[in-house]
Amino acid sequence: xxxxxxxxxxxxxxxxxPLSLECTVEGTSNPNLYWYRQAAGRGLQxxxxxxxxxxxxxxxxxxxxxxxxxxxxxxxxxxxLLLSDSGFYxxxxxxxxxxxxxLFFGSGTQLSVL
Amino acid sequence: AQKITQTQPGMFVQEKEAVTLDCTYDTSxxxxxxxxxxxxxxxxxxFLIYQGSYDQQNAxxxxxxxxxxxxxxxxxxxxxxxxxGDSAMYFCAMREVNFNKFYFGSGTKLNVKx
Numbered sequence: 001x002x003x004x005x006x007x008x009x010x011x012x013x014x015x016x017x018p019l020s021l022e023c024t025v026e027g028t029s030n031p032n033l034y035w036y037r038q039a040a041g042r043g044l045q046x047x048x049x050x051x052x053x054x055x056x057x058x059x060x061x062x063x064x065x066x067x068x069x070x071x072x073x074x075x076x077x078x079x080x081l082l083l084s085d086s087g088f089y090x091x092x093x094x095x096x097x098x099x100x101x102x103l104f105f106g107s108g109t110q111l112s113v114l
Numbered sequence: 115a116q117k118i119t120q121t122q123p124g125m126f127v128q129e130k131e132a133v134t135l136d137c138t139y140d141t142s143x144x145x146x147x148x149x150x151x152x153x154x155x156x157x158x159x160x161f162l163i164y165q166g167s168y169d170q171q172n173a174x175x176x177x178x179x180x181x182x183x184x185x186x187x188x189x190x191x192x193x194x195x196x197x198x199g200d201s202a203m204y205f206c207a208m209r210e211v212n213f214n215k216f217y218f219g220s221g222t223k224l225n226v227k228x
Contacts, residue, residue: 032214043120043205043220051214059215088157092216099147099211100166105159 002027006091006106013113019064019078021109023091026072031093033074034103035066038088050074086113116140118206120219127196128227134181135191135222137206145211148189150180153203153221162204165189193224201226 006023013019025031032051036044046059048066056066063082067075074091091106119138127133139148150162165173165180173180181190193200206219 034216041223044218046215049214090159097211097214099145099209100164101209102149102161102164103159103207103216108157110157
């Protein structure tokens with residue numbers, strides 16, 4: 001069966017520090033991968049998605065970047081964190097492009113930038 | 115324009131009663147999928163139910179059903195016989211056939227009262 005791992009679960013970082021969040025998927029090949037951010041009590045904002053190795057689509061211009069160095073690995077990075085980067089970050093995957101292919105989510109990372 | 119609109123930021127329902135969570139969507143694509151997810155306070159995203167744009171019947175999954183009105187572009191979630199464990203955020207989402215992106219609404223926070 002397929003599983004998705006996301007770490008760390010919580011992270012407290014000072015303003016201006018770098019960020020690296022990692023997500024890996026097991027049990028499937030060539031998944032579509034996504035990074036979402038959720039502000040407290042709010043909806044999900046799509047940050048990046050990837051349909052293959054090295055293929056990254058950015059939805060929101062900001063100081064975050066994403067990379068997909070391997071088929072089932074998706075990394076969210078920042079060189080210098082801002083206070084506004086605080087939030088709950090969710091990695092997700094789906095198969096194919098069919099309209100019935102649902103999203104499977106990781107357990108999330110709560111990022112606090114102080 | 116918003117792709118997914120959820121107009122109820124918060125709702126209360128008495129235990130054992132039914133509740134309807136509203137969702138309207140905007141697309142010109144004839145082929146799309148609609149999803150509902152539940153997010154408990156733990157933060158995990160739990161898939162509840164799916165409805166395809168070409169499905170003739172409303173989807174049902176246990177106590178969850180989707181009231182799909184295509185002409186009105188609405189996909190309301192109905193939870194029957196509410197339980198205390200149903201207290202959570204609920205998100206409506208859409209996937210269009212030509213895109214790999216999932217659009218989410220801002221969510222509805224449901225509180226079930228004993």
